[in-house]
Amino acid sequence: MSxxxxxxxxxxxxxxxxxxxxxxxxQRRVWxxxxxxxxxxxxxxxxxxxxNLTLVFDPLEADRDALSKLLQETWDAAGEAPAAGRDVEIPxxxxxxxxxxxxxxxxxxxxxxxEVIERHSSGQYVVFFLGFQPGFAYMGGLDEALHTxxxxxxxxxxxxxxxxxxxxxxxxxPATSPGGWQLIGRTELPLFDPARxxxxxxxxxxxxxxxxxxxxx
Numbered sequence: 001m002s003x004x005x006x007x008x009x010x011x012x013x014x015x016x017x018x019x020x021x022x023x024x025x026x027q028r029r030v031w032x033x034x035x036x037x038x039x040x041x042x043x044x045x046x047x048x049x050x051x052n053l054t055l056v057f058d059p060l061e062a063d064r065d066a067l068s069k070l071l072q073e074t075w076d077a078a079g080e081a082p083a084a085g086r087d088v089e090i091p092x093x094x095x096x097x098x099x100x101x102x103x104x105x106x107x108x109x110x111x112x113x114x115e116v117i118e119r120h121s122s123g124q125y126v127v128f129f130l131g132f133q134p135g136f137a138y139m140g141g142l143d144e145a146l147h148t149x150x151x152x153x154x155x156x157x158x159x160x161x162x163x164x165x166x167x168x169x170x171x172x173x174p175a176t177s178p179g180g181w182q183l184i185g186r187t188e189l190p191l192f193d194p195a196r197x198x199x200x201x202x203x204x205x206x207x208x209x210x211x212x213x214x215x216x217x
Contacts, residue, residue, distance in 0.1 A: 002018060002019045004016045004017055004018045004019075004052075004072075004075055005017050005018075005019075006068050006071055006072055008064065009054065011059045012056060012057055012058070012059040013054055013055060013056045013057065014054070014055045014057070014064065014067060014068055014071060015052055015053070015054050015055075016033070016052060016053045016054075016055075016071050016072075016075060017051060017052040017053075018030070018051045018052065019051075020051065021168075022050050022051045022128065022140060022168075023140075024126055024128075024140060024141075026051055027050070027051070027126075027128045027129075027140070027204075029075065029078055029079070030048050030049075030051070030052070030053050031048060031204060031205065032078040032079060033053055033071070033074050033075055033078050034046045034048045034053055036074055036078070037053070037055055037071070037074065040055075040067070040070070041061075041062070042057050042058045042061040042062035042067075043055055043056070043057050043062070043067075044056045044057060044058060048129050048204065049129050049131065050128050050129055050131075050138055053071075055067065055071065085126070085127070085203065085204070085205030085206040085207055086203075086206050086207070087206075087207050087209070088201070088202060088206050088207070088208050088209070089208075089209050089210075089211055090163075090172070090187050090189055090208060090209070090210050090211070091187055091188070091189070091210075091211045091212075091213035092121070092163050092185040092186065092187050092210050092211065092212065092213055093185055093186050093187070093213050093214040093215075093216060094117045094120075094121075094184060094185040094212060094214065094215050094216065095113065095117070095184070095185065095215055095216040096216025097216070098162075098183075098185050098186035098214075098216060099163070099183050099184040099185040099186065099216070100183055101151070101164070101182040101183045101184060102116060102117075102183075102184045102185070104148075104182060105146065105148045105165060105182050105184055108148045108149075109145055109146060109147075109148060111145060111146075114215075116146065116184065117184075117185075117212065117215060119143045119145060119146055120142075120143070120146060120165075120170065120184065120185075120210060121209075121210045121211060121212050123141055123142060123143055123170075123209075123210070124141055124207060124208075124209060125139040125140065125141040125142070125170060125207070125208040125209070125210075126139060126140050126141055126205065126206070126207055126208070127139055127202050127203065127204050127205060127206045127207075127208065128140050128169075128204065129204055130200060130202070130203075130204065133173075133174060133175055133177055133192075134174060134175075134192045134199065134200060135174035135175075135191040135192030135199070135200040135201065135202065136171060136172070136173065136174055136191075137171055137172065137191075137200075137202040137206075137208075138169050138171055139169055139170050139171055139208060140168075140169065142165065142168055142169055142170045144168075146165060146170075147165075147167060147168050148165050148167070148182050149167060150166045150167065150180040150181055150182065151180045151181070151182060153180075154178055154179055154180030155178060155179055155180070156178050157176060157177070157178065158173050158176065158177055158178065158179035158181075158183065159173070159176055159186060160173060160174060160175050160176045160191075161173065161174075161186045161187045161188060161189065161191070162179075162181075162183045162185075162186050163183070163184055163185040163186060163187060163210065164179070164181030164182055164183045164184065165181060165182045165184060166180070166181040166182070172187060172191055173191075174190075174191035174192040174200075175191075175192060185210075187213075189201060
């Protein structure tokens with residue numbers, strides 16, 4: 001596996017970033033290093049990202065150079081994290097008012113609308129990490145034929161539950177917010193509930209399948 005680039009982020013954080021592309025093998029290594037780093041002295045927070053890992057540490061107690069060396073050694077020694085996570089099915093209403101960009105995705109990819117739906121719903125996805133907003137899962141495994149750039153002009157308001165495509169990934173908006181992903185459908189499942197433990201429906205490592213609850217195209 002290619003060597004990561006380790007660099008400081010301000011005075012109290014280190015970033016370990018692997019070169020692209022993002023792969024499940026690399027992401028599992030990120031999870032493995034994160035699990036070990038949580039027990040290191042003076043490390044306050046560990047934040048796994050896509051192809052990267054950020055360590056927040058106490059700058060008055062930690063030796064940044066020593067921590068950087070430990071991070072590199074741990075990356076080199078770490079194997080993949082054991083397969084974890086759950087199998088989660090998410091029903092989706094595709095197209096129409098639920099997926100206003102479904103036609104744009106079909107046009108960009110050269111596929112028919114029905115084929116876009118079939119390919120998206122037949123994929124097997126893995127949650128790489130959570131970010132952007134609480135419960136927003138960035139998922140790998142999108143069919144290469146469905147890769148579509150984000151919208152040139154983001155929407156000011158994307159409804160909660162919207163299922164979208166952003167480049168090489170697919171994801172779901174847990175709450176109403178601005179967003180630039182291509183919206184192809186919507187689910188009624190709550191992705192984030194502060195009263196639930198854990199509050200997010202999806203966790204890193206979960207395996208996700210989308211099922212067709214309806215087609216409005």
